[in-house]
C-alpha cells in the first residue's frame with residue numbers, strides 16, 4: 001500500500017440475506033487527490049461500493065481501510081466522506097444557504113464560521129449571490145452545484161458521487177462534466193464517481209474501474225481501458241467494438257476471417273481459440289486489392305463527424321467502420337488496419353483463469 005492510498009478494499013464481499021453476493025471478493029486501492037469512476041451496467045454493484053465506503057452498509061466479509069485503518073463498523077458520520085446523491089437530496093423548504101449550512105449547524109459551529117465556510121463553498125461552485133434563493137427556483141445544474149457545495153463545505157477527504165448527472169439533459173450534462181472535473185482539480189479532493197455511461201467515464205476520470213456482476217473486470221486510465229480491454233465484456237462495454245472469433249497461430253500471428261494477420265500479442269498457445277477486437281475507427285477504407293480484408297458494404301449512416309459503415313466479410317463476420325470517407329452500399333471495399341489495432345483475447349476463459357490473468361495484468 002502506498003502512502004498516497006486513502007481507501008483500500010481487501011477481499012470485500014457483500015451479500016444481502018441468502019441472495020448471491022452483490023460484491024464478490026473485491027480488492028482495490030484508491031489514491032488521494034484523483035478522480036475515480038466506477039463504471040458498469042445497472043445492478044453490477046457500483047452503488048454498493050459507494051455505500052460501503054460511505055459507511056451506510058457493512059461488508060459481509062473482507063476489510064475496508066480508510067487512511068490505513070479498518071473502518072468496517074465505523075458509522076457514516078465518523079468518516080471523512082461525503083456523498084452527493086443522484087436526486088441531490090436537497091431540502092426543498094430551506095434556501096441555498098441553509099442547505100449548504102445544514103451539516104455545519106448539526107456540528108454546532110458558530111454562526112460566523114458557518115457563514116464564512118458556506119460562502120467559500122458557494123464561491124467554489126460559482127453560486128455566490130444565490131444564498132437566499134429557494135431550491136425550487138434553481139435549475140437542474142444549479143441544484144447539482146448546491147449539492148456539491150453541501151458536500152465540500154464539510155471539507156471531506158473523499159466525495160462520493162452517485163450518478164449525479166443522470167437527471168440533466170445532454171448539453172447541461174456535458175457542461176457539468178467539465179465543471180466537476182475542474183472542481184476536483186481545484187479542490188484536490190478524491191472524487192469517486194458512479195456512472196453507467198462509458199463516454200462520461202472516459203471523459204472525466206484519472207482511473208476507471210469497470211465492474212460487472214459484482215467483480216472488477218479491469219482498472220486503469222481511460223486510455224489503458226479503451227486501448228487494451230482485458231476481456232470481451234470490457235471491449236463491448238467501453239466504446240464500440242468489432243468482436244470476431246479466431247485462433248492464435250504463433251506469437252505475433254493470428255487467424256480470423258480465414259486469413260492470417262500480423263499482431264502484437266504473444267504468450268498464447270498455438271491453435272488456441274481467441275476473440276479479436278478491432279475498434280471501428282481503427283479500420284481504414286481502401287480499394288479491395290489494398291485491404292487486408294475484403295468486405296461488402298451493407299449499410300451506411302451519416303453521424304456528423306463520421307460515417308458509420310456496416311460491412312460483412314466472406315466468412316459472414318460483421319465489421320463496423322467509422323470513417324470520414326463515404327462508401328457505396330453493396331460495393332466491395334478493402335479494410336486496412338495496423339497490427340496494433342488487433343486486440344487478441346482468450347476465448348471462453350473460466351473465472352479462475354481470468355482472475356489469474358487479471359492479477360498478472362495489475363502487477
Ligand SMILES: Nc1ncnc2c1ncn2[C@@H]1O[C@H](COP(=O)(O)OP(=O)(O)OP(=O)(O)O)[C@@H](O)[C@H]1O
Nearest residue numbers: 016019022040041042043044045046047048049196
Ligand atoms: N438493501 C438491499 N437488499 C437486497 N439487495 C440489494 C440491496 N441493495 C442492493 N441490492 C442488490 O444488489 C445489486 C447491486 O446493486 P447496486 O445498487 O450496487 O447496483 P448499481 O451498479 O449501482 O446499479 P444501478 O446502476 O442500477 O444503480 C442489485 O442486484 C440490487 O438489487
